[in-house]
């Protein structure tokens with residue numbers, strides 16, 4: 001049984017089925033799957049990071065999203081390879097390129113002047129000198145990806161996990177719709193991972209839920225639908241076309257939050273975003289927002305995912321701590337989780353929950 005119908009839970013269920021385990025059930029508290037972080041994010045597939053280990057998982061994810069295996073049936077193509085531009089100084093983009101070089105083919109990216117972006121008027125006047133252009137990055141169709149993962153998987157919606165008790169034969173899981181028996185329990189509950197884990201008696205409470213806001217602009221005739229997403233790595237602000245004539249923008253805010261209380265958007269972030277846009281994207285300094293919302297990004301102490309068996313509780317597994325990469329890396333995350341659950345392959349030590357026991 002998997003607690004959570006976001007990308008962590010959905011991908012794990014898909015890979016379990018692919019490896020031959022057809023008897024899995026996702027518990028989802030909301031009225032449908034993918035309504036929390038997995039439905040509230042910016043849907044960018046970005047591969048370059050400072051962490052080679054994570055970049056390799058992101059690259060695995062992007063290969064899957066671009067060319068899914070035949071068993072993965074989504075209603076539409078999942079990835080639009082519109083590319084990305086990560087802005088910074090020579091040294092900053094050079095560092096990211098060094099990591100990328102060890103993870104993806106060299107003809108998929110290049111370093112060039114950021115001024116090349118000025119072909120899109122809303123990206124003119126950018127002060128950052130350089131950009132890392134990654135052609136194989138792109139935009140993800142979140143609904144298509146989630147439907148592909150969940151095809152043929154049972155999801156019990158409006159069904160909250162409350163607690164679980166272990167006995168020699170498995171678990172009795174108490175839910176808002178009654179008790180359910182299962183053999184293995186997987187915590188894939190995003191920001192609610194600590195709460196669900198402790199409901200199953202796990203000692204680990206290592207996840208750190210944080211908030212991030214996303215803004216949608218009013219429509220603009222210059223906001224090209226096919227432009228790459230552009231991310232200033234020094235100012236920490238990004239802009240991407242939403243495909244419908246508006247832009248999505250984020251100030252990359254990251255505040256700790258308490259997921260046991262309602263998570264509400266904060267007006268304060270509007271001003272932070274405005275300041276960052278004025279510095280990094282001067283042509284957007286006066287842009288008007290149409291709406292904005294807040295979602296959660298759940299981090300681990302070392303900012304890497306937490307995938308694999310709980311070191312202290314038998315029969316309990318984690319697929320959590322996806323941070324800001326849970327869409328892009330979801331194919332790799334589900335594969336590693338499913339292999340671990342089925343005993344096919346241990347998770348890499350870099351991701352195993354046991355790394356925090358040392």
Ligand SMILES: Cc1cc2nc3c(=O)[nH]c(=O)nc-3n(C[C@H](O)[C@H](O)[C@H](O)COP(=O)(O)OP(=O)(O)OC[C@H]3O[C@@H](n4cnc5c(N)ncnc54)[C@H](O)[C@@H]3O)c2cc1C
Pocket residue numbers: 003004005006007008009027028029030033034035036037038039040041042043044045046159160161162188189190191192196211212213214250294295296297298319320321322323324325326327328329
């Ligand atoms: C603003 C923003 C922008 C982002 N942009 C990107 C991006 O561009 N690219 C990218 O790759 N990633 C991005 N991310 C990160 C990405 O969205 C997350 O990493 C990913 O969605 C996390 O998936 P998850 O399944 O772990 O969590 P969630 O999607 O939150 O799923 C957890 C599920 O568990 C359910 N649940 C919780 N408690 C219970 C319970 N007691 N019983 C039953 N169900 C329960 C919840 O309802 C939820 O559906 C962004 C995140 C945010 C907030």
